[in-house]
Amino acid sequence: MPNIDLIDRFADELTAIRRDIHAHPEIGFEEKRTSDLVAEKLKGWGVEVHRGIGGTGLVGVVKGKKDNGKRIGLRADMDALPMQENTNLPWRSTIPNRFHGCGHDGHTTILLGAARYLAQTRNFDGQAVLIFQPAEEGLGGARAMLKDGLFQKFPCDEVYGLHNAPDLEPRKVTILPGPAMAGADFFDITIKGYGSHGAMPNFSKDPIVAAMTLGQALQTIVSRNADPLEAAVVSITQFHAGSAYNVIPDEAKLAGTMRTFSDEVRVLTRERMRAIAAGVATSFSVEVDVDIRDIFAVLENHEEQSRAVAKVANEIVGAENVSMTPQPKMGSEDFADMLRAVPGAYFWLGHEGSVPVHNPGFILDDAILPVGASLFARIIETRLPLA
Numbered sequence: 001m002p003n004i005d006l007i008d009r010f011a012d013e014l015t016a017i018r019r020d021i022h023a024h025p026e027i028g029f030e031e032k033r034t035s036d037l038v039a040e041k042l043k044g045w046g047v048e049v050h051r052g053i054g055g056t057g058l059v060g061v062v063k064g065k066k067d068n069g070k071r072i073g074l075r076a077d078m079d080a081l082p083m084q085e086n087t088n089l090p091w092r093s094t095i096p097n098r099f100h101g102c103g104h105d106g107h108t109t110i111l112l113g114a115a116r117y118l119a120q121t122r123n124f125d126g127q128a129v130l131i132f133q134p135a136e137e138g139l140g141g142a143r144a145m146l147k148d149g150l151f152q153k154f155p156c157d158e159v160y161g162l163h164n165a166p167d168l169e170p171r172k173v174t175i176l177p178g179p180a181m182a183g184a185d186f187f188d189i190t191i192k193g194y195g196s197h198g199a200m201p202n203f204s205k206d207p208i209v210a211a212m213t214l215g216q217a218l219q220t221i222v223s224r225n226a227d228p229l230e231a232a233v234v235s236i237t238q239f240h241a242g243s244a245y246n247v248i249p250d251e252a253k254l255a256g257t258m259r260t261f262s263d264e265v266r267v268l269t270r271e272r273m274r275a276i277a278a279g280v281a282t283s284f285s286v287e288v289d290v291d292i293r294d295i296f297a298v299l300e301n302h303e304e305q306s307r308a309v310a311k312v313a314n315e316i317v318g319a320e321n322v323s324m325t326p327q328p329k330m331g332s333e334d335f336a337d338m339l340r341a342v343p344g345a346y347f348w349l350g351h352e353g354s355v356p357v358h359n360p361g362f363i364l365d366d367a368i369l370p371v372g373a374s375l376f377a378r379i380i381e382t383r384l385p386l387a
Contacts, residue, residue: 003316003374007117011370017041018109018369019091025080025098025105028135029144031056034078034108038132041112045119047130050153054145059154060130062118064384070126072383073159073342074376075335076111077104077136086360102357103164106364106372108132110162113373118380126384129154131338138186138295142334151341158305159344160379161335164368166357168350171371173313174326175347177306181299182231182259183266184332185292189214189254189277192287198246207252208241210284214277215239215254221272226265233259233330234269259330261298296332297340305345312378313347316371349375 002008017037026034035056042049047060056078085092085099093099100106115130131150135141168174191214193207215236226232234256241252258273260266274290281288306324313322326348335346349372351365 003370004117004377006120007113007370007373007377010113010116014109014113014369014373015366017112018105018364018366021105021108022100023091023094025093025095025100027082027098028079028137028139028141029055031078031134035132038078038108038112042115042130045116047115047119053148053150053153054134054141056134057141057145058132059150060115060132061154062115062122062128062130064124064126064128065122065386066125067127068125068384070384071129071154071156072126072380073129073131073154073156073344074111074114074379075131075133075159075161075338076107077133077141078108079104079135079137079141081137081358084360087363089363099360100364101359101362102137103364104136106164106368107162109369110372111376113369114376114380117373117377123386124381124384125386128380129156131159136334140295140334142337146337146341156342158383159338159342160305160309160376161338161344161346162372162375163333163346163348164364165348165350166353166355166362168348170350170352170365170367171317172321172323172350173309173317173347173375174323175301175306175309175313175345176326176328177301177303177324179261179298179328180301180346181329181331181333181336182233182261183298183336184296185258185266185270186295187256187258187273187293188291190289191252192289193250193252193284195250196248198248201248204248205285206248207250207286208248210280210286210288211239211241211252211254213284214280214288217276217280218273221269221276225268225272230265231261231328231330232265232269259332261328263298296334297336299333299336299346300339301345302339302343305343308379308383309345309347312375312382316374316378
């Protein structure tokens with residue numbers, strides 16, 4: 001099945017834009033160059049641009065040939081990851097410890113491709129709201145835009161987003177109605193004990209032993225407290241303590257993430273973490289401070305909008321390449337907050353490559369760009385049809 005012909009005609013230009021963004025990655029709330037580039041392209045295509053929404057975020061508005069008062073939002077994230085790229089591509093990152101290792105450079109370019117097409121054709125009745133979001137990678141970019149009045153300034157009847165997927169075959173589209181991605185909390189736990197010489201542990205209140213016990217005990221939240229039919233993850237991803245071979249330190253720190261698909265399991269997980277930490281504190285005569293932060297809501301796709309995505313995908317990539325029954329993902333996505341404000345859907349688009357996202361060797365397949373742009377554009381045209 002075809003991409004939109006006009007978008008295919010400027011696909012090489014989209015590739016050049018994507019590679020330029022890739023070579024100059026910026027992490028959350030620092031996307032000034034990227035935001036400038038997006039604004040310049042949009043203005044050059046005659047798109048109305050509004051900047052400074054959620055910090056470095058911006059919104060473009062394309063008006064159709066008619067305006068029935070309805071607005072459809074399309075969203076792309078712009079931020080890179082604070083990690084080193086390990087590829088030898090000519091357009092690899094030029095900035096140390098900055099890398100578009102999740103494909104957000106592709107998402108931004110896909111939305112630019114849709115913007116260019118919509119601005120040239122305007123074959124729809126209403127307005128397309130193009131949302132270029134900063135700081136998706138755990139820094140709250142969606143919430144920052146919402147706090148700045150995103151949907152008060154640009155009321156949307158529906159909103160859509162997508163993510164590239166190297167784990168899917170090229171041109172495969174998956175969309176899951178209902179809970180599709182997990183909610184996420186980040187946690188930091190500080191254990192304060194009493195240090196001593198490593199040869200005289202009897203004089204200490206050892207925070208390392210307490211931290212190791214706590215780390216083990218926290219795994220019982222999933223294995224013994226959560227309903228076995230409810231998905232949950234508790235992962236400790238950091239352990240910091242000590243600076244010498246013969247010194248028991250005063251303090252140890254644990255950090256990590258919790259993932260759940262329901263608010264009930266999320267509350268349970270938080271409560272059990274605090275209760276277990278308090279028990280360890282009593283057992284080892286140490287102080288334990290637990291800081292749990294709500295980072296991502298559960299991403300829940302709306303039924304009608306999910307079916308709208310599938311219908312458009314059938315047209316662009318063929319019905320044999322579309323699935324509405326994929327497995328939910330334990331990964332998280334802050335587009336969830338937009339979906340709590342406005343009905344919509346979030347979908348995945350497959351492309352060439354075997355290296356997963358967030359890996360230093362990840363490579364985005366540029367062939368995805370006109371496909372994604374065509375999907376976005378046709379969502380506007382089908383959801384805002386001209387009479």
